[in-house]
Amino acid sequence: MITQPKKRKIILVVEDERPLVRVIETKLIKSGFDVVTARTVDQGLDYMKEIGDVDAVWLDHYLIGDKTGINFVEEVKKPESKWRKIPIFVVSNTASNSNVQTYKNLGVDCYSVKADHKLCQITEDLKKLLEHPKK
Amino acid sequence: MKKKEDKKKTILVIEDERPLLEVVNSRLEKKGFGVMTARSVDEVFNAGLDKKGLGVIAAKSIQQALDHLKNLEQIDAIWLDHNLIGKENGFELVKKIKANGGKWRKIPIFVVSNTEKSEVTTTYMNLGVNKYYVKSNHRLDDIIKDINLFLNKPKK
Numbered sequence: 001m002i003t004q005p006k007k008r009k010i011i012l013v014v015e016d017e018r019p020l021v022r023v024i025e026t027k028l029i030k031s032g033f034d035v036v037t038a039r040t041v042d043q044g045l046d047y048m049k050e051i052g053d054v055d056a057v058w059l060d061h062y063l064i065g066d067k068t069g070i071n072f073v074e075e076v077k078k079p080e081s082k083w084r085k086i087p088i089f090v091v092s093n094t095a096s097n098s099n100v101q102t103y104k105n106l107g108v109d110c111y112s113v114k115a116d117h118k119l120c121q122i123t124e125d126l127k128k129l130l131e132h133p134k135k
Numbered sequence: 136m137k138k139k140e141d142k143k144k145t146i147l148v149i150e151d152e153r154p155l156l157e158v159v160n161s162r163l164e165k166k167g168f169g170v171m172t173a174r175s176v177d178e179v180f181n182a183g184l185d186k187k188g189l190g191v192i193a194a195k196s197i198q199q200a201l202d203h204l205k206n207l208e209q210i211d212a213i214w215l216d217h218n219l220i221g222k223e224n225g226f227e228l229v230k231k232i233k234a235n236g237g238k239w240r241k242i243p244i245f246v247v248s249n250t251e252k253s254e255v256t257t258t259y260m261n262l263g264v265n266k267y268y269v270k271s272n273h274r275l276d277d278i279i280k281d282i283n284l285f286l287n288k289p290k291k
Contacts, residue, residue, distance in 0.1 A: 036155050
């Protein structure tokens with residue numbers, strides 16, 4: 001990297017499977033990110049608000065409680081939301097076409113299927129997106 | 136504002152996720168607490184000096200370590216995450232705090248963790264922590280309010 005960013009980028013990981021969270025967290029930290037993890041939609045939204053400068057979100061579809069990743073994205077991408085431009089990566093095993101379509105319609109930047117993508121590939125994609133943000 | 140307290144209360148916050156650690160730190164400071172932070176058990180007890188591992192401790196580091204220990208003496212409460220950086224987790228921290236010749240035995244400990252496994256909760260309660268919060272069940276704000284209330288409760 002030529003220019004060292006002043007501050008590490010913060011990735012919010014919203015994922016309920018603990019062992020997976022630890023793996024994702026370790027990988028992201030190794031890639032130079034700061035990570036904060038949440039297991040439910042409400043916890044994730046609380047951290048968005050409290051932390052204030054989350055740079056990207058890693059989101060699972062199925063989470064603890066009644067709400068899914070779709071509820072999270074709906075909240076973040078609301079027209080009046082100040083978080084609208086924060087990139088969201090949905091990483092899920094639930095690749096039903098209607099879900100994928102819903103996420104895309106809501107403006108999610110990337111939808112990856114855990115089984116198809118190695119986690120390190122997803123980490124790389126995330127890095128690329130943050131280094132070269134889309135307009 | 137109320138009459139100034141004779142001494143500002145200090146909370147030691149141990150949490151491995153840096154963004155969260157920073158938020159908790161600034162929220163507690165806003166509430167008027169003094170805050171010390173750490174991301175590992177080692178950082179609490181050795182001021183992170185073990186990590187350098189060269190067998191040489193610079194004078195500055197010794198001073199740093201002594202200052203750190205002196206500050207540790209003044210802690211009024213501990214905010215503790217379960218998973219931490221390094222091999223030791225929150226259990227280790229609690230055991231060390233409760234051991235230490237009984238001097239720190241009475242410092243209230245609040246565990247704030249993502250883990251909701253009952254065996255983890257039970258172990259903490261048996262080790263003598265005051266409260267266990269599952270992160271996803273409480274907003275940060277509410278945990279802070281609750282701890283604030285606990286610490287400002289008039290002693291009978």
